Amino acid sequence: MAAQINPSILSADFARLADEAKAVEGADWLHVDVMDNHFVPNLTLGVPVVESLARATGTPLDCHLMIEDPDRWAPQYVEAGASSVTFHVEAAAAPVRLAREIRAKGARASMALKPATPVEPYEDLLPELDMVLIMTVEPGFGGQSFLDIMLPKIRRTRELIGKHGLPIWLQVDGGVSAATIERCADAGADVFVAGSAVYGADDPAEAVRALRARAESATAEATWACDH
Numbered sequence: 420m421a422a423q424i425n426p427s428i429l430s431a432d433f434a435r436l437a438d439e440a441k442a443v444e445g446a447d448w449l450h451v452d453v454m455d456n457h458f459v460p461n462l463t464l465g466v467p468v469v470e471s472l473a474r475a476t477g478t479p480l481d482c483h484l485m486i487e488d489p490d491r492w493a494p495q496y497v498e499a500g501a502s503s504v505t506f507h508v509e510a511a512a513a514p515v516r517l518a519r520e521i522r523a524k525g526a527r528a529s530m531a532l533k534p535a536t537p538v539e540p541y542e543d544l545l546p547e548l549d550m551v552l553i554m555t556v557e558p559g560f561g562g563q564s565f566l567d568i569m570l571p572k573i574r575r576t577r578e579l580i581g582k583h584g585l586p587i588w589l590q591v592d593g594g595v596s597a598a599t600i601e602r603c604a605d606a607g608a609d610v611f612v613a614g615s616a617v618y619g620a621d622d623p624a625e626a627v628r629a630l631r632a633r634a635e636s637a638t639a640e641a642t643w644a645c646d647h
């Protein structure tokens with residue numbers, strides 16, 4: 420699968436979200452960070468904003484829920500128009516039931532892991548998922564430095580996906596930039612969230628193209644991609 424680049428609107432101008440979505444029209448998805456000031460120490464936006472954004476852009480929405488009680492809230496983001504919904508497994512009471520509900524409502528179901536959460540205990544859940552998100556910073560804020568120590572976890576997750584022969588996407592989020600994206604692609608990521616590296620650039624659409632080119636050339640060299 421080709422590398423996908425998902426600009427995070429956390430680094431965009433929240434008063435001009437429709438324009439900011441348009442500024443990255445070549446992107447595969449728009450990454451929407453939902454924070455509730457409980458699961459993470461920051462507060463962003465909720466269902467009504469996602470509903471409006473879904474109407475305002477043709478780019479599919481990839482909602483990353485950094486919230487408590489995703490079991491209750493995640494299905495509402497599908498109804499609001501998200502095409503992919505990611506819940507944090509640390510916050511989910513019943514992740515299998517939740518993933519099934521997200522899929523039944525018609526969206527891709529994705530599970531996120533904070534940096535200190537290992538992937539191995541969740542191996543048996545993989546068939547229920549369309550994507551796994553490995554956080555490469557502590558969730559809560561844009562503009563943080565990439566955590567290199569997450570690279571082995573990206574590799575192990577790609578191995579587990581390969582072992583089960585599942586068509587699961589592997590997303591990385593946090594500190595992804597021109598300086599770090601190749602290491603992520605080499606380790607096994609194929610979906611790349613970038614906030615400050617896209618919206619902090621003079622030309623966000625060009626930043627998306629440049630990130631994609633780097634990711635694709637690193638993937639072409641990567642051993643995990645040759646096994647497919």
Ligand code: DX5
Nearest residue numbers: 427558559561562594614615
């Ligand atoms: C952080 C969010 C990220 C954030 C990434 O908790 O989940 O999506 O926007 O921002 P950068 O790319 O600037 O690290």
Ligand code: ZN
Nearest residue numbers: 452483592612
């Ligand atoms: Zn995110």
